[in-house]
Amino acid sequence: MNPSSTYAKFGDLVQIVSSTNKMYFFRLTPGMQLQTHRGVIQHDDLVDISWGSQIYTHIGSPHYLLQPSLADLINEIKRNTQIIYPKEVGFILVTMNIGPGTQVVEAGSGSGALTTALAWAVGEEGRVSSYEMRADMQNLAEKNLKRVGLSDRVDFKLRDISEGFDERNVDALFLDVPTPHHYMEQVRATLKPGGYFGSIVPTTNQVSDLLMALHRYDFAFVDVCEILLRYYKAVPTRLRPTDRMVAHTGYLVFARPMLPAEPPNKNDSGTSSEPETAFEEDD
Numbered sequence: 001m002n003p004s005s006t007y008a009k010f011g012d013l014v015q016i017v018s019s020t021n022k023m024y025f026f027r028l029t030p031g032m033q034l035q036t037h038r039g040v041i042q043h044d045d046l047v048d049i050s051w052g053s054q055i056y057t058h059i060g061s062p063h064y065l066l067q068p069s070l071a072d073l074i075n076e077i078k079r080n081t082q083i084i085y086p087k088e089v090g091f092i093l094v095t096m097n098i099g100p101g102t103q104v105v106e107a108g109s110g111s112g113a114l115t116t117a118l119a120w121a122v123g124e125e126g127r128v129s130s131y132e133m134r135a136d137m138q139n140l141a142e143k144n145l146k147r148v149g150l151s152d153r154v155d156f157k158l159r160d161i162s163e164g165f166d167e168r169n170v171d172a173l174f175l176d177v178p179t180p181h182h183y184m185e186q187v188r189a190t191l192k193p194g195g196y197f198g199s200i201v202p203t204t205n206q207v208s209d210l211l212m213a214l215h216r217y218d219f220a221f222v223d224v225c226e227i228l229l230r231y232y233k234a235v236p237t238r239l240r241p242t243d244r245m246v247a248h249t250g251y252l253v254f255a256r257p258m259l260p261a262e263p264p265n266k267n268d269s270g271t272s273s274e275p276e277t278a279f280e281e282d283d
């Protein structure tokens, strides 16, 4: 990802946007050129140009020079799987307290969209272990991470997670696999007590399966939610929602693994020694 800077330099990841919003992402490399639908741009001509500048192809077509955001990179990622989109990514990061220095495990790597966000968030001090059982998917995820310069923060592991994770006492663990409820034993062995568990599933019956498994494995502070994002037409005199909206991506489930303990013996005071459950049923 790009460091904070004002001018484009060789080695920077750049985003070129045409007047019709067609986007190009690439690393600025001496002697290379970008072929757009409307002419050619030489990489050399972009060096020392301020981010946000309007630039022109060799036939005079206007484009903008920008630093790509994490959301841009995720939206544009080369994919062979369903990916986790920026609207969920942001909420996952803040809910699971993933930031500089965090040790995170995830499965499956898929196309590496969430891996990109995790690697970006944990910084140089943190570590991401990303498990995937299909070699073709792992290769794609690894390639996508290399492309944005974040692969050195990630250990890619080719494995079916039913065989377990190598790590112990990690801060956060996220599952984006079809049957997360099958892997609670493996999750508990790897995630530190009190750490953050998260998962995304597309259907409510998968959520129910996962909730039952979380209960069996002593997770508490369980939350289920979905994130709906509505864009507006950014026209001051006709401000209203855009006509189309993505109605469904997935359900997010979050929980914390706990270490239940017997309560101190209160028989002398006449109080019940029944342990209180962390799971309350509303209705």
Ligand code: SAM
Binding pocket: 081, 082, 083, 084, 107, 108, 109, 110, 111, 112, 113, 114, 115, 131, 132, 133, 134, 137, 159, 160, 161, 162, 176, 177, 178
């Ligand atoms: N989170 C990814 C992203 O944002 O690009 C997408 C993950 S994709 C929906 C699900 C991936 O999980 C697939 O690549 C699949 O091969 C992998 N997978 C499914 N079951 C698995 C298992 N038991 N162990 C490891 N990987 C698994």
